[in-house]
Amino acid sequence: MTTDVQTQPSTPGTAMILTLGGIAMLAGLLVVLVYHLTMPFIEANRQAALERAVFDVLPGAATRRDLRLTEEGVVPAAQADGGRRLYAGYNADGGLVGVAIPAAGQGYQDTIRILYGYDPGCECIIGMAVLGHKETPGLGDKIVDDEDFHANFDGLQAEVAPDGDGLRHPIKTVKSGEKDDPWEIDAISGATISSRAIGKMMNQSAQALIPALKANADQLRQNDGG
Amino acid sequence: MADRKADPSPIDADTFLEGLWRENPVFVMLLGMCPVLAVTNSVVNAIAMGVATTFVLLASSVLVSLLRNLIPKQVRIASYIVIIATFVTITDYVIQAVSLTLYNALGAFIQLIVVNCMILGRAEAYASKTRPLKAAVNALGMGSGFTIALLCLGSVRELLGAGTLLGFPVFGENFAPWVVMILPPGGFFVLGGWLLLFDWINQRNARKTEEAEVARAG
Numbered sequence: 068m069t070t071d072v073q074t075q076p077s078t079p080g081t082a083m084i085l086t087l088g089g090i091a092m093l094a095g096l097l098v099v100l101v102y103h104l105t106m107p108f109i110e111a112n113r114q115a116a117l118e119r120a121v122f123d124v125l126p127g128a129a130t131r132r133d134l135r136l137t138e139e140g141v142v143p144a145a146q147a148d149g150g151r152r153l154y155a156g157y158n159a160d161g162g163l164v165g166v167a168i169p170a171a172g173q174g175y176q177d178t179i180r181i182l183y184g185y186d187p188g189c190e191c192i193i194g195m196a197v198l199g200h201k202e203t204p205g206l207g208d209k210i211v212d213d214e215d216f217h218a219n220f221d222g223l224q225a226e227v228a229p230d231g232d233g234l235r236h237p238i239k240t241v242k243s244g245e246k247d248d249p250w251e252i253d254a255i256s257g258a259t260i261s262s263r264a265i266g267k268m269m270n271q272s273a274q275a276l277i278p279a280l281k282a283n284a285d286q287l288r289q290n291d292g293g
Numbered sequence: 294m295a296d297r298k299a300d301p302s303p304i305d306a307d308t309f310l311e312g313l314w315r316e317n318p319v320f321v322m323l324l325g326m327c328p329v330l331a332v333t334n335s336v337v338n339a340i341a342m343g344v345a346t347t348f349v350l351l352a353s354s355v356l357v358s359l360l361r362n363l364i365p366k367q368v369r370i371a372s373y374i375v376i377i378a379t380f381v382t383i384t385d386y387v388i389q390a391v392s393l394t395l396y397n398a399l400g401a402f403i404q405l406i407v408v409n410c411m412i413l414g415r416a417e418a419y420a421s422k423t424r425p426l427k428a429a430v431n432a433l434g435m436g437s438g439f440t441i442a443l444l445c446l447g448s449v450r451e452l453l454g455a456g457t458l459l460g461f462p463v464f465g466e467n468f469a470p471w472v473v474m475i476l477p478p479g480g481f482f483v484l485g486g487w488l489l490l491f492d493w494i495n496q497r498n499a500r501k502t503e504e505a506e507v508a509r510a511g
Contacts, residue, residue: 079365079367082365083365083367083368086363086364086365086368086372087368087371087372087375090360090364090372090375090376091375093379094375094376094378094379097379097383098379098382098383101382101383101386101387102386105386105387105389105390108389108390108391109386109389109390109393112389112390112392112393113393115393116393176401199397201401203401204331204401204402205477
């Protein structure tokens, strides 16, 4: 394709289009090739990071069980294909600490992926970890390790509504320092958009999953060592 | 057009070495300051950024050089940008595959290699006018110069700001780290220090050469 360029120097218009088209095709080919070669490794890395994060968002957990939430309820991950992935954490005595739930949503620049821990006992969120993001360095990326922000997720209320449909109070992010209710998240000042994104994705995920998790709490408590 | 593309001069030591000292991209040309200041808070980050940039520089220089006779002058910048962006995307995937921790530490700065003016500058000023092998040697020299410069900043900042080198403690228990050194202002302090040193050495060398010439003349 690009050899045409040399033979037609008198028609720069076509030459330019051919060159740019050729280079773009070459670029696309290279990127797709590398994408396919590296994807298995990237997936494995992400999975490993997610499994490590389970113990961060479930304080006191010692063992982990991989589950899926399907229409039949909570089943071990190996026995089903569809449904949402969940990770139940148990303490040293075998008691349920909570369930780690992955969630994702649009941040300021790209998708933010998080994992949060839900304790059916206190009906609250007990921890949150950011798995991946591309927020602005120095501003939005504070969501990863800002201590005051993470303190929000130590007992954030996530009570199921009396009719069992969604949460009684939706989880929401408020401006820094304006947190009044136990279901509100205090935003980081200077990272309001990123903080809001976390509150929003957590609310969406919690509204959809937590009622089902509460209904299946007995199944979750059974730790058959799977 | 023709003389722009013909380059009969041979590859010599200077093709490689000019990137290390005489035209060092960071300390002499002050190019690519964004990653220089942003990701040099530890030695590991500095090395990873340096290697990633060197790879992009090398690969894009070779490709630009190979295609130098095919790319029309009017669309050359667009072509260079597409070529550079391709290799940056490849680097991005590879780093994700190697280590997610490293990827998260480097953050958005991997993607920002695209706008590192050192790479576009080399493509425009050097690779598009010379043959692939020579362009590759020069790109390697420039990349090494860039990596060494990042390492200069990274090691000083990690040493003073965290009291460690490559993660290993150096000063013992009683050392109180200068946290400011691993924060953004520290990057400017350390860069300023290195620039002062380089300029002083260069000026001293220039004075010596001058004195030697005067002595020879007299």
